[in-house]
Amino acid sequence: MQNNISFNGSRGPTCGIYAEPWDKYVSVATGRIFGAWVDRREGPGFGTVVTHEITPGTAVFVPRGVGNAFQTLEEATAYTYLVTDxxxxxxxxxxxxxxxxxxxLGIEWPVPLTQAELPDKDRAHPALDDVAPLxxxxxxxxxxxxxxxLALTARLSTTGVPFTAWTREELDLADxxxxxxxxxxxxALRRYRAVVKAAAFTAVDAAETPEGRAAAWAANATSVGALAAACARAGTTLVHFSTDYVFDGALPLDSAxxxxxxxxxxxxxGQSKAAGxxxxxxxxxHYVIRTSWVIGEGKNFVATMARLAAQGVGPSAVAHxxxxxxxxxxxxxxxLHLVDSGAPYGTYHLTGSGEPCTWGQVARWVFEDLGHDPARVTPVSTAEYNGGTNDGAPRPVNSVLDLCSILDAGFTPADSRAVAREEAAAFDGRRSAHDGCSPRG
Known part of the structure; x- marks a missing residue:
C-alpha cells in the first residue's frame, strides 16, 4: 500500500519501539540493521521479544500489534518498510x-543505547509493565x-472482540x-480486520414479484459487488453469507x-445469491459461507412450531x-473461527451437523420436546402447503450441504437435532417467564 525508505548515513541511529495499526514488511535496500520486535497483542504471547539482523537478502513481516524497532549497523543503510495502509x-x-x-525486554543492542543516536521522543516511551495489551x-x-x-454481535461481545455494528438506517448496503x-x-474499511456482511434480502417468495426481484438483486448481488470492490481496495477480508438455494436440489437424497x-x-x-x-x-x-435453515433470535420455524404447540394447534409442515x-x-x-484462525480464503459450507431432516420432522421434534403429541403435525407437500397452488418460489428438494470444508478448517457445527431441542427449550423458557411461572422440567 505504501512503501517507505529511511536512509541513515552512520552506524548507531536507533528507532522504536512502535506498534502501529497496520502490518509491516521490513528490510534494507543497502547496509545492515539490527531488528527488534515486541509482541503487544492480547494473549499468551504478550511481551515476547524477537531480534534478528537484517541484510538486503532478508525481510521480516511484522503484524499489526507487534512493536517494531531497528538499529543501523553500517553507514549508508537504507531501511525500507512496506505497510498495508x-x-x-x-x-x-x-x-x-x-x-x-x-x-x-532484555534486548542486547549491538550499539549500547548510551552511545546510540535516539530521537528524544523514543527515550520517553513507557516500560512494558506500564502499557496495556493491544x-x-x-x-x-x-x-x-x-x-x-444479532448472533455475530453477541458472539463478538462475549469473546471481547471489538466490533462496529451497522444497521440499515446507518448504511443502506442495497444502495x-x-x-x-x-x-x-x-x-473507511482499512481499520477492520474483516467485514462480515449480515445484510441480505431473504424473502424467497417475495423475490418472485417484480418489486421483490429488483430488491433481491440490489441487496444480494449489485451491492455485494460494490462492497467487494471497496474491500479489495482496502485489503480487508470480506465474509459473505450464501445459501443452499444456489443449488437445484436434484441430487439424490443420500448425497450432499x-x-x-x-x-x-x-x-x-437463489439466482441473486449465486450472482453475489x-x-x-x-x-x-474473501469467505463465501453457504448455510441453510438458519434458526436465530426472533421469528423462526422452531419458535413458530413451539407457539402453535402451546396453543393447541395442529400445523401442517412440508415433508419433502x-x-x-x-x-x-x-x-x-x-x-469468526475462520477469520481468527486465518483459514484459507474461499467457499465453505456451514450448517448444522448430523442426519438430514425435513421441516415436518423438525416440527414433530419440537412438539415431542415440549411434551405435545407429534402426531398433531401433518406432513404435506409444498403445493399442499401453498393451498394447492404453485405460487411460491421453487425450493430445492435436497438442501444438504457437505461439511468437509468447515470440518477441515477445525470447526465442528452443532448437531441439527440439538439445535431444534435447544431453541424449543429457549422458547418454552421465554413463554413460561412471560406467564410468570417456572419452565417445565
Missing part, C-alpha cells in the same frame, strides 16, 4: 509504544439487526449510490452438495424438502 494523522492515536531500554483490529458487521447479525465516499473508496458443485438456482432469490457469490470472489480476501437446521449462534462462531 497510507499514513494518516488520525491513525497516530492508535499507536502504542515501549521503551527501547526497558530491562524487562486489542485485535475490530470487525465490521453491516446488517446487525437480523438473526445472523451503493448512497454510500459515503470513504466507504466506496475503501478508506460439495463446495465445488456447479450452482443451478431454481428461484430468483461471483461478485465476492473479486475480493482477494431435506436439509439441516443451523443455529445462528453456531454460524457466527464458525465464521
Amino acid at each position: 497510507h499514513w494518516r494523522a488520525d491513525a497516530t492515536a492508535e499507536y502504542s509504544f515501549v521503551n527501547l531500554g526497558d530491562p524487562q 486489542a485485535p483490529a475490530p470487525v465490521l458487521v453491516p446488517g446487525a439487526r437480523g438473526q445472523v447479525g 451503493p449510490a448512497s454510500w459515503p465516499a470513504e466507504i466506496s473508496s475503501g478508506d 452438495y460439495t463446495t465445488d458443485h456447479p450452482v443451478a438456482p431454481l428461484s430468483v432469490y 457469490e461471483t461478485a465476492v470472489r473479486a475480493c482477494p480476501r 424438502q431435506h436439509g439441516r437446521l443451523t443455529a445462528a449462534a453456531d454460524l457466527a462462531a464458525g465464521v
